[in-house]
């Protein structure tokens with residue numbers, strides 16, 4: 001019964017929505033680190049609320065990814081909410097597709113979809129599927145959800161950009177657990193072979209996967225060294241330091257030297273909600289009412305991000 | 306329709322891919338080939354030489370090849386993944402499902418070494434379940450042409466339509482059936498004969514066997530309707546229904562009898578509640594190293610067996 005109305009609703013809000021930041025024209029590169037931190041808090045609140053409303057979804061990995069997502073959507077990526085399929089846009093591939101809520105939150109705050117609509121997450125007829133669906137949701141560049149596959153698609157997009165001599169860049173985010181998939185390393189090989197310096201890969205290195213610590217489930221060893229050994233330009237940062245994220249995007253990620261870039265982001269799964277932090281149990285669990293209220297309170301209280 | 310009587314000339318349908326993809330690449334710069342280290346045997350070498358900027362070789366990494374093709378397709382390219390049927394349908398099956406069919410991207414999977422044609426390579430390389438797997442994916446179109454010319458035409462049609470297509474070719478040379486000017490429409494069976502006693506529905510490299518069986522049956526006074534069902538999905542349901550009045554139907558395929566052409570036709574017949582069916586195909590068993598014709602024989606994919614099945618249906 002939702003099918004059509006929801007979709008219409010999304011587009012309606014898209015056009016009616018006022019600029020929530022009140023800045024009129026959007027000057028991305030001028031978004032300050034302080035603003036990006038504020039946006040990250042908003043994204044976290046929205047993502048947790050979505051999961052709470054749906055009573056289903058993945059809060060842990062959404063929260064660990066929030067700061068990078070904020071920097072990408074509010075500073076770095078050249079995208080146009082009014083024209084989500086603009087062919088010269090930067091692409092974003094959420095290879096760890098289960099943390100869709102954090103991307104949906106960014107799409108809402110950035111004006112691709114309405115702020116209200118995202119709370120239909122995981123409902124029948126919603127554009128906000130459990131995992132990103134490019135057919136249903138504006139601003140999704142490729143459908144993901146099966147781990148290990150998105151990075152290959154990002155490589156394909158980057159090759160196309162290179163062959164077509166376009167300036168767009170492709171940003172991809174993979175999970176650390178996801179790097180256990182062999183296909184990730186196939187994609188890495190291809191990115192190096194084709195000299196894709198228009199490809200920037202973030203590893204959300206939150207040390208956890210479903211069954212516990214990656215170290216116990218299947219050790220990944222030093223991902224920075226591994227990417228480096230495969231031929232990527234690689235760096236490692238605190239994935240919750242907006243200063244470091246911005247600095248890395250401004251310098252490291254912009255080098256046109258024929259090498260794809262990897263940014264290993266040390267993060268905390270569940271970051272910003274004390275009882276979720278470093279807990280495998282909060283990988284894919286929805287908070288109850290009290291837990292939700294506490295989460296929002298903590299996030300509003302602005303635990304240092 | 307004009308069946309070439311001088312059906313002596315033979316060509317592998319993988320050669321049709323090699324030739325047609327060059328023609329397509331010339332006129333459309335968005336046509337890409339994604340090779341997986343078997344370009345030579347899949348006949349993409351001419352394409353590579355002429356259009357290096359429309360070519361990618363991912364090495365021995367099928368899963369990645371499928372993902373890269375999907376990524377290319379999001380930018381408007383029309384990638385043809387080229388590999389062997391057993392790998393193209395199975396090693397990258399989930400990638401095709403998730404990143405090609407689910408988002409309905411314009412990726413073509415072009416596979417040589419279909420069915421039992423890679424005879425001497427043995428059971429590991431004979432793709433007997435590929436079309437069945439591909440048929441299970443929503444949005445996927447599944448095609449196997451019967452000979453060189455029809456395969457070229459069907460490849461061109463596949464390139465012209467939007468959406469995922471699985472195309473299957475023979476490794477071995479098979480007789481030329483159609484002449485160059487014959488036209489083919491995806492999803493529309495090609496009627497090679499009209500008849501009243503028996504309907505034979507075949508596809509791919511078995512169409513030649515069906516033609517021969519039909520000729521012999523006719524000589525014995527049996528009137529045969531013969532369809533080349535090059536597209537098993539979407540199946541030409543109307544063409545199958547048109548066989549229901551005859552009521553005696555035989556399917557022939559170089560594929561497991563499970564989930565391929567025979568199954569697709571059986572679904573229509575069962576739902577109609579009318580007609581009898583005999584399926585000829587690989588007997589749900591793996592192959593082994595042997596000449597291709599020998600493997601067909603072991604599985605009863607022969608002119609003699611088609612005739613025997615026809616006679617049995619006629620005496621029922």
Ligand SMILES: Cc1ncc(C[n+]2csc(CCOP(=O)(O)OP(=O)(O)O)c2C)c(N)n1
Nearest residue numbers: 061098145146147175176177178208209210
């Ligand atoms: C191919 C595949 N296997 C299994 C899953 C189920 N799954 C969903 S999330 C997850 C763990 C992911 O861990 P990680 O990549 O570290 O992500 P994060 O910690 O950021 O949530 C698993 C196994 C899946 N989505 N895809």
Ligand SMILES: [Mg+2]
Nearest residue numbers: 176177208209
């Ligand atoms: Mg993790």
